[in-house]
Structures are given as C-alpha cells and as structure tokens.
Amino acid sequence: MARLTGKTALVTGSGTGIGLSVATRFAAEGARVVIADRDPAAASAAVAAIGEAARAVTVDISAEDQVAAAFDAVAAEGWAPDVVVANAGVQLFGQDAKIADLDLAVWRRTIDINLTGTFLTVKHAIRTMLPRGGGSVILTGSPTGVNGEGQDFTAYSASKAGIHGLARTAAAAYATDGIRVNTVVPAYTETSLVSTISDDPASRAAIVSRIPMGRAGTPADVEGIMVFLASDDAAFATGALFAVDGGMTTL
Numbered sequence: 079m080a081r082l083t084g085k086t087a088l089v090t091g092s093g094t095g096i097g098l099s100v101a102t103r104f105a106a107e108g109a110r111v112v113i114a115d116r117d118p119a120a121a122s123a124a125v126a127a128i129g130e131a132a133r134a135v136t137v138d139i140s141a142e143d144q145v146a147a148a149f150d151a152v153a154a155e156g157w158a159p160d161v162v163v164a165n166a167g168v169q170l171f172g173q174d175a176k177i178a179d180l181d182l183a184v185w186r187r188t189i190d191i192n193l194t195g196t197f198l199t200v201k202h203a204i205r206t207m208l209p210r211g212g213g214s215v216i217l218t219g220s221p222t223g224v225n226g227e228g229q230d231f232t233a234y235s236a237s238k239a240g241i242h243g244l245a246r247t248a249a250a251a252y253a254t255d256g257i258r259v260n261t262v263v264p265a266y267t268e269t270s271l272v273s274t275i276s277d278d279p280a281s282r283a284a285i286v287s288r289i290p291m292g293r294a295g296t297p298a299d300v301e302g303i304m305v306f307l308a309s310d311d312a313a314f315a316t317g318a319l320f321a322v323d324g325g326m327t328t329l
C-alpha cells in the first residue's frame with residue numbers, strides 16, 4: 079500500500095465525491111495530496127481528515143488566473159505535482175436538456191467548468207511538469223461522453239466527449255516529454271452530483287439497468303485505476319480511456 083511514495087498529487091474537485099476518495103487513497107499510498115476545490119470549507123475538511131500529507135488550495139477551474147495561481151502557489155511551497163487529476167465537474171440536472179430546449183447559458187456554464195476548466199487544469203499541469211521532466215495527468219470522463227446515456231444530458235455529454243478528445247491530443251503532444259495523459263471513465267457513481275437520480279427510485283433503477291454488473295458505482299471503485307495511472311507501473315500507458323464502469327460503456 080505505498081505505490082505513490084515520493085509523489086505529490088493535485089486533485090481538482092477533491093473536497094467531496096470521487097475526488098475526495100481518490101485523494102484520500104493517494105495519501106494512503108504514500109503521496110502528498112493537494113485538495114484543489116472551489117469550496118474552501120469542503121477542502122479544509124478533507125485536509126483535516128487526511129492529515130499532514132494534505133494541503134488545500136481554493137480554485138475555480140473555469141478561471142485561468144485562479145488555476146495558474148493555484149499551481150504557482152503549490153510549487154512555491156515545494157508541492158509542485160507529479161500527478162494531476164482533473165476531476166472537478168458539474169452536471170446541471172433540471173437545466174441541461176434535449177438540444178432544442180437547451181438554454182445557451184446552461185450549455186456555456188457546463189462547458190466552462192467541465193471542458194474549459196479541464197483544459198486549463200491540464201494546460202497548467204503540463205506547464206508545471208515540463209521543466210520537472212514529466213508527470214501523470216488523469217482526466218475524469220463519463221460513459222455518456224462515449225455512448226450517450228440520457229436525452230437530457232446534451233451539454234454534459236458534449237463536455238465529457240470533449241475531455242476524451244483533449245486527452246488524446248495532449249497525450250500525443252507530450253509523449254516524448256515524459257508526460258502521460260489518460261482518462262478514467264467511472265460509471266454512474268452515487269455522489270452528491272447525481273442525487274437527482276439516486277433520490278428517485280425509478281430514475282435510479284433505469285440507470286442501474288444500463289450497468290451490466292447490476293449495481294451503481296461508488297467513489298472507491300475508481301481509486302485503484304487512479305493509483306495505477308498515477309504510479310510508475312503505468313509508464314507505457316498514455317492517451318487511453320480506462321473504463322471502470324461495471325460494463326456500462328459496452329452497451
């Protein structure tokens with residue numbers, strides 16, 4: 079259980095949900111972890127729970143000045159990351175809609191955070207890693223960005239498909255610089271992000287029926303693949319999509 083000893087990881091959106099689970103596991107595997115979230119209270123609680131191997135930085139990933147400042151601040155304190163997980167994201171249930179009904183403002187807010195925010199995180203991660211000789215960048219995709227999983231998920235699906243494409247291009251562009259870029263695709267995972275589904279038995283049953291293993295995912299389900307991709311065991315893995323989704327993307 080010490081596969082990340084000596085590494086520093088920065089995980090966006092790690093105040094709660096999948097990001098918190100991954101950051102906590104990274105620390106258990108010997109890494110130092112930066113909890114990068116727009117919610118300072120959640121980030122502080124995460125640091126308190128993880129202990130001295132963690133520190134927090136408040137950042138809205140959709141604002142480039144904040145993303146650049148966050149990377150500068152952690153580097154100045156000797157916490158420049160070897161591993162960056164671009165995980166923060168939103169899904170605007172009740173606002174995202176079938177395309178003919180979708181407001182431009184909802185489209186823009188989803189793309190600004192999920193796709194532009196991921197772009198900015200990866201951009202500044204790579205700028206930090208290049209002079210240090212490399213690193214591992216991991217993006218959080220979604221089954222709906224592969225298959226399409228809901229008629230109302232127009233903006234969210236497009237943002238995630240964009241992330242999948244961005245990862246492949248960045249992986250090829252920096253493959254000889256020691257920087258690996260991969261995407262993890264979790265299944266429907268029961269966090270606060272998807273409470274609109276999990277609080278409604280019919281909606282929950284419908285989405286679980288799309289998972290061949292017959293159950294919802296948990297944040298812990300995503301930890302193992304993240305540890306692998308962060309570690310040197312994944313030295314030859316780049317540009318790939320790693321589905322940990324109970325088979326959801328095979329349907």
Ligand SMILES: NC(=O)c1ccc[n+]([C@@H]2O[C@H](COP(=O)([O-])OP(=O)(O)OC[C@H]3O[C@@H](n4cnc5c(N)ncnc54)[C@H](O)[C@@H]3O)[C@@H](O)[C@H]2O)c1
Nearest residue numbers: 091093094095096115116138139165166167266267269271
């Ligand atoms: N839960 C699922 O079913 C599921 C499935 C596939 C992919 N994902 C993806 O996994 C990632 C994490 O999702 P989750 O379920 O843990 O969500 P969550 O809502 O539980 O946690 C998201 C975290 O991101 C933070 N965040 C949101 N916008 C931010 C911003 N602009 N800047 C910085 N931080 C921000 C939030 O404060 C929160 O701490 C997202 O990218 C999501 O799209 C989730």
